Amino acid sequence: MGKTSFVAKPLTATVLVMVLALVLTACGGGAKQTLNVFSWTDNFDEEVLESFEEQFDAKINYNTYSSNEELLAKLQAGDSQYDIIQPSDYMVGTMIELGLLEKLNKDNIPNAANIVPTFSAPPFDPTGEYSIVYTWGVTGIAYNKKYVTDVIDSWEDLWNPAYKGKVVLLDDSREVIGMALIKNGFSNSTQNPDELRKAVDDLKALVPNVLAFDTDNIKQKFIAEEVWIGTLWSGDAAFVQAENPDVEFVVPKEGATIWADTVAIPKGAKNKELAEKFINYLFEPEVSAKNFESIGYGDPNEKARPFHSEEYLANKTIFTSDEDLARTEWLVDVGDMLQEYDRYWTELTSGH
């Protein structure tokens, strides 16, 4: 019976493999405490995680998301099984209002005092009770000086017809619309419909010159020189510069959006104490230095400075200068206007 055995053999094999696998996986995990971390990818140095596991006799499960909204959606739709999450600035504000975050017990996190004063009481969490800034960056203009020979110092430069088809913008409605708002002298989180319309009309003139909206592969696009100019996060810019030295990064004169990733604990987390210990551990000066140099973003830990390399501290792209920082603005929740923002975004990205 050739035909049935053709099915039966692989079937039985599959069943055996599956049963074996399930049995094996069920047998794992002894008496160790587990810490469930839900964060961006590559947001920690592997060795830092491993030494935490050793020191505190714990197992870290590291799950990832690639946008704040995915994090929010998952927390809102079901029970949080996570102990550590890393929402960005405006999302922290929203989560606090929605009651999704635990208050941090600062007694368990003495190292929180190491954070640079600029970031210890950010606008989205003024009391600092719910989150601690983990890393920050600025969204500026990156350009390839091999092809872009003009001086770039203004958002207006993106509109230059000479760059048609070589412009890339982040695939993020708040970032892009915020950029156009700043360019026109408004707040990047305005709730004024006229200001919003003006900025969007401005963008509509730009979109035909844009090659693509991209957040995930934007670094590759710059490195491979598929694009010459566009909006980019400072940390990503530093990465690109390491691979392609022709790329420059600038914070335009009209201003820019500043953002921060934080570390926080969701409401109902099962291992709150262990989570707090983890946060404290992350901000040990030596651990901080190792961690942030590895992931390539700015370190908010003052006490870690002496442990960092010269190169890292001198990198202007990672450590935005104070005068540039003075022109930056945080994104905040826009309440009901979010629908208008989204509708304009739909218009811009669908060509309707």
Add this chain to the structure above:
Amino acid sequence: MGRNGTDLSGADRDTAGRPERGNRGVTSRTVYRRAVAAYSVAMLAVLHAPLVVLIAYSFNDSRINAAWSGFTWKWYVSLLGNERVLEALGNSLTIAAASTLIAALLGVPAAVWLHRRKRQALWSGLFYLPQLMPDIFMGLALLILFSRLDIPLGKWTVIAAHVTFCVPVVVLFVLARLSGIGRELEEAASDLGATPRQTFFRVTLPLLVPAIVSAMLLSFTMSLDDFVITFFVAGPESTTLPLYIYGLVKRGVSPEVNALSALMVAVTVLLLVGAELVRRRGETAARAAQPTRKET
């Protein structure tokens, strides 16, 4: 008929050497056949083009898939040390295997039953729905369901979700096959005294095997590839390969993933070549035992 179906033989031509009436299209049939064969090979090449690129870049000495910087094995080495990827891979394979199997066990009886109902089109329509619903809708809906029922998220919630979108594939494939079979064979079997159970297992089921196997193959790939639904219903210890890969995307997909893809291809090829060899040895043995039986 010859091995590949050509039936060009001397007997097809009339005394004047022209093809007989029934064979007038024979030459053009061969032309068509060759064209289709050439096309199929070209199509296969196109299907595999990305695979070739991926495997090539797994040896690229640069973390970003931008330009070629030199040959290296280092990604394969670091892959073997990357626990998270390997864990994700193991989870993905287990989940896919389990989902495919359960979907087949549920789908075949459902299809057989549906086949006998009156308004088959309506019921078929119902089974298309899971594929039709946007993934994010399904993912959130299932998460809401699980959390209302207080079911903790883990491998089994992912399997449940995957089975839900694989069952329709099985049902639809088997139904399509059943539509083409017709009742005579089953009736013949009954006439010869077979019970319904015997008819099903000895007559119907073997005829359904290609449909079932194809559906299982497709389901397996669908389960391996699913991201959005899995994202919402996976627990902290059940991360799958797509979750890992999509998460990597923001920081740049490491060539480790290319190396992993290359290894998966290699392993699958080896497994199937092995299975084929085992099969052939079995066939030779069977043939030796019954020399008078004709092999179809």
Add this chain to the structure above:
Amino acid sequence: MLRRGGFFAFFPLAWMILFFGVPTFLVVLLSFRERGTLGEILPGYTLEHYRRLADPLYMGILLDSLIVAVVVTLLCLALGYPLAYHISRQSRRSQRVWLFLVILPFLINFLIRSYAWVILLRAQGVVNTALMKLGLISQPLPLLYNDGAVLLGMVYGLLPFMVLPVYISLERLDRRKLEAAYDLGATPLRAFWHVTLPLTMPGVLTGATLVFVSSSGMFVVPEVMGGAQSALIGNVIQNQFLSARNWPFGSAMSVILTLASLAMIALMYRAFRTAGGKEPM
């Protein structure tokens, strides 16, 4: 017979009702709820989301997406049928090899393969570099970041959904009917149109429906391979659940998309029911 068959059908039906019917019902309900300022769900019920959808912007995108889905389906049919035909004409062993080779690329993650297409098609990619080296073009061709690239990506990703069902139907095809047609003087094309195609209709319809249904909600391809204005309804729905934090609106959009697609599928089945279907063999 029915009763015993009914018993076995109980489990799959119960499963689908629990894991598909109930969640769907919950989300359909969601489409009638009100959305709060922060994106939370308020206790009231409203038709506002459906009213918002009845707008040229959203209807236009929906129509575009359905048209793209139809085009992708037709392309998959045109490109996939010959391949399925070729496979079905092989010996049993060759068929297995071919099927395996066709499915093999699809074991690899779709996102990764889409990135591979980017490497192949971008301005300094493999294809353009090769063509320029051969002197066939002087400027790189814009093969990526446009609607054509989106079609390519979708067809590529959905081809097995067409090839496999068509193959299943073809494999079952009774060659004698074809022989009869040829004996009666039919040319290959006529034999195909009047014999093969109608007899493989069940497979074609299954494949077409699967491809159509999968392409109408796709969002990965427009994101990775599309241009600045290639967003389709799948992307808009995705946004509603994520950046716009408007789950009710996203649910309403999903419901409308589902209904529109079902309508089109019903039309297709009605149109082709006479052409194929349950002919006794």
